[in-house]
Amino acid sequence: ARYRPTQEWHLTDFDIGRPLGKGKFGRVYMVRTKCEPHYILAMKTLYKSEIVQSKVEKQIRREIEIQQNLRHPHVLRLYGYFHDEKRIFLMLEFAGKGELYKQLTKHGCFTEKRSSRYVDQMADALSYLHSKHVIHRDIKPENLLLGINGELKIGDFGWSVHAPGNRRKTLCGTLDYLPPEMVEGKEHSEKVDYWALGVLTYEFICGAPPFEDLSGYNATYKRIARVDLKIPPKVSPEARDLITKLLQYDPEKRIALSEVRKHPWIIKYRSKSG
Numbered sequence: 001a002r003y004r005p006t007q008e009w010h011l012t013d014f015d016i017g018r019p020l021g022k023g024k025f026g027r028v029y030m031v032r033t034k035c036e037p038h039y040i041l042a043m044k045t046l047y048k049s050e051i052v053q054s055k056v057e058k059q060i061r062r063e064i065e066i067q068q069n070l071r072h073p074h075v076l077r078l079y080g081y082f083h084d085e086k087r088i089f090l091m092l093e094f095a096g097k098g099e100l101y102k103q104l105t106k107h108g109c110f111t112e113k114r115s116s117r118y119v120d121q122m123a124d125a126l127s128y129l130h131s132k133h134v135i136h137r138d139i140k141p142e143n144l145l146l147g148i149n150g151e152l153k154i155g156d157f158g159w160s161v162h163a164p165g166n167r168r169k170t171l172c173g174t175l176d177y178l179p180p181e182m183v184e185g186k187e188h189s190e191k192v193d194y195w196a197l198g199v200l201t202y203e204f205i206c207g208a209p210p211f212e213d214l215s216g217y218n219a220t221y222k223r224i225a226r227v228d229l230k231i232p233p234k235v236s237p238e239a240r241d242l243i244t245k246l247l248q249y250d251p252e253k254r255i256a257l258s259e260v261r262k263h264p265w266i267i268k269y270r271s272k273s274g
């Protein structure tokens with residue numbers, strides 16, 4: 001049976017805490033329910049005026065529909081939403097250890113053990129999303145959060161679509177994570193997330209994405225289209241093997257997520273507590 005919120009929420013139900021960040025469409029605050037039990041949430045405020053202007057109201061309705069049915073330990077929850085005359089409020093799970101990219105920036109890069117555990121959790125989350133015919137399409141450190149026990153949570157869904165999609169993604173953001181078939185504007189499938197997982201694995205270990213070319217957009221474009229992959233010697237043979245199997249030009253040749261989770265580099269570091 002569909003989960004039906006037992007009550008309609010309003011802004012007056014919450015104490016507003018510290019700001020958590022500014023998204024493309026609005027602000028996010030840490031909030032707490034006024035009544036017992038005190039739930040801590042992240043409240044994202046979207047301005048209707050901006051949503052209408054950027055013609056994303058259909059997208060956000062579809063997103064909310066999709067996301068209210070998603071439940072997975074490594075996928076940030078959307079508990080519900082409500083609106084007033086000017087704004088839409090998304091009630092999101094609060095990730096206690098914040099944004100993963102801030103940790104990556106602080107440490108420069110992660111150990112192979114930490115990287116391996118994140119990749120395992122990502123593969124688990126992506127398998128779940130794909131089983132619901134959701135392609136994320138925007139896997140990158142900036143969209144990942146960390147729960148209170150350091151567990152990874154895919155945090156943002158600004159661009160997820162129902163498979164198969166080939167709606168042109170406005171290439172406003174970085175190219176670094178896009179696979180050849182997307183930079184070439186071809187039809188793409190959930191295999192785009194396999195490629196992005198390969199880019200993410202490389203970036204966790206090396207501290208920068210594999211096809212980054214600071215001389216600009218076109219240089220990165222060329223390196224992706226040619227799969228111009230140079231893996232530094234510091235990367236272990238097992239990690240190198242997995243990265244190479246994910247960063248395959250032909251989407252059909254990319255290693256399946258179920259195989260990723262059985263790969264020696266993942267098994268080697270899986271926490272004893274399962």
Ligand SMILES: COc1ccc(C(=O)Nc2ccccc2)cc1NC(=O)CCSCc1cnc2[nH]ccc2c1
Binds near residue numbers: 025090096158
């Ligand atoms: C399920 O998640 C989401 C679902 C939908 C949308 C969204 O905006 N959709 C959209 C908007 C407009 C047009 C079309 C679509 C965003 C998110 N998620 C986030 O925005 C993550 C960061 S906010 C949460 C959060 C939690 N925990 C933290 N801990 C520290 C910071 C922090 C920040």
